Amino acid sequence: MARKASLSGFPELLPQERVVENHVLDVLRHTFELHGFSSVETRSVETIDQLLQKGEIDKEVYAVSRLQEDPDTKKAEKLALHFDLTVPFARYVVENAGYLNFPFMRYQIQKSWRGERPQEGRAREFTQADIDVVGEESLPFRYDVELALIVVDALTRLPIPEFKLRVNNRKLSEGFYRGIGLSDTAGVLRSIDKLDKIGPDAVGQLLKDELGATDEQVRAALNLASITAEDTSFAEKVRAFGVEDELLDQGLAELTEVIEEASKRAPGKVIADLSIARGLDYYTGTVYETVLVGHEQLGSICSGGRYESLASTGKKTYPGVGLSIGVTRLVSRILSQDLARPTRKVPSAVLVALTNDEAWSAAQDVAEHLRSRGIACEVSANAAKFGKQIKYADRRGIPFVWFLGTDDAGNTTHEVKDIRSGEQVAVDPSTWNPPEKDLHPRVVAGED
Structure with missing residues (x-):
């Protein structure tokens, strides 16, 4: 992976590197199928309107001009390559709902394209492995717990360093912000989501400048974000603030359920981290981010959360919960750090x-x-x-x-x-x- 790509951001692998990548993909497929998930694939091209349904994104999407000239394409539809697998999957569920059995458990491993500044772990063409469960009108919360455990199972089987799956609940955070008088909870979440990048002082200033937060409100929001725990003790720390809100209570109960079960089945792997916000607005409950211990600068290698209405026909909603593993990001680190190598570079024995x-x-x-x-x-x-x-x-x-x-x-x-x-x-x-x-x-x- 140290070789300079002839086209920046579009990586190509040598045969021995591809053996490592295929191993990662095979492990993920095998693990997901062990847990009963079916494989699907969606088209690479979506309408730009469809891609932006979850809100404006801060990454460039790659428009496809040649298809725009095709006589079968509606002239009003601007087309682009998908930049993730979640939005295309939401469309897939709505369009194929009559053929699916709910809860629908799927995994999807495909390439995506996104306008990134190329660097290790960030490419313009990259592979993702997504796993989601989608319900019809409702989805039991226990899938939020199960998804965390499945991803821990999958990552544990890979040749990677120790990792931490960090979990929060947006109901908890939003209820807390409401309880301290910050009504623009989405704005607070977007600011808190920048903690790892710009630090608490800069986030605090954002809260003051953009949302009109007082020093006391900033202090409370940052103190909440500082709470982490490998067990359910985080709930006592939150209660100690004395903030009252019904949504906060719901979020505390849900996050407690995730951490309580995970601490039994994957001790030390899943932790409550109340700084996790996930800036995307469609997340409504549990949110996940995963980092490699000692490689935190690489960013999250696996993230996702609960969404209540990303997929909807207007009359019917399809709530879901899912996570996305950045395969290209993982493989780049495995290869650059020589964490794994193939016993040979060709199939022939x-x-x-x-x-x-x-x-x-x-x-x-x-x-x-x-x-x-x-x-x-x-x-x-x-x-x-x-x-x-x-x-x-x-x-x-x-x-x-x-x-x-x-x-x-x-x-x-x-x-x-x-x-x-x-x-x-x-x-x-x-x-x-x-x-x-x-x-x-x-x-x-x-x-x-």
Whole structure:
């Protein structure tokens, strides 16, 4: 990932880097499916009006002018590439509601495009892995708890450093702000969301300048945001402020339920952090952000929350809760920090060598036997010296080289050489298998 991209913000991976990325994707798919989630895919292009339904965004969207000229496109519809998967998914739910069973549990792994200033972890073309549960008119709160646990399960299986899934509840925050006399709760949340970027002093000044907050209100809002806990003790700290509000009570109860269950099943992984605000207006309850411990400057690698009416037909609403994992951001850090590496950069476990060019057809017979049992292999293209063929396998990371020969009676013989140990043994192409660990490329912990 240290290589300079020829087109800034649009990363390309070498084969060995792609092995690591595929490992991350496979782990996420496997984990999500273990929890009963189905895979969907939405189109890459949306109308700009659709993309902006959740409010104006602070990132550039990439318009698609060529499609705009297509005669099948309505001239009034301006089109752009989607910048996340949440808004397209909301449209997908509304348009396909009659074909879906609710609660609808889906995961979605796709590329998105966004006008970013390219840097590590932030690209203009990037892959996201989203997981959401959507209900029809209502959705039990327990899915807010379950989503946190599923994401912890998925991230724990990846070759990444220790992480913290930080959780808050916007009802708690909004109720508190109302209780201290700040009526523009969305404005306060947007300011609090900047704490990590500009610090408490600057946020306090924003609250005064833009929302007319008093020194006492600023102090109370910042004190609330300073509360963190790995258990439900955060609730006592909030109550100690003496602020009364019905929405605050609801938020406290919901966040307590998340942390209480998470502290049992994922101790130390999920923490209450009342500074988490998530600036997007469509979040209505639980909000999540995830950071890698020691790599906080990378930003959140997984975030999301509860939304009550992002998906709506006007007559019917589809509330949901979901999280999005920044796959490209995660993979960039895994590669740049050598946190994981592949055992080889190609799928092939075996190179079938050629004794002479006339043996090519017989070598293909061997390859056919191996592939029929799921063993990836290659056949040499020409009959170079065995030393050159072995060096070719070594450069590609192929662990085994297969040799065909002839015995005194004219029968074909088969031997396999493990080029790492030098061991060479006679084998039968219809029954031989490599050790399980060599069957496919694996991703292992990187070097210290």
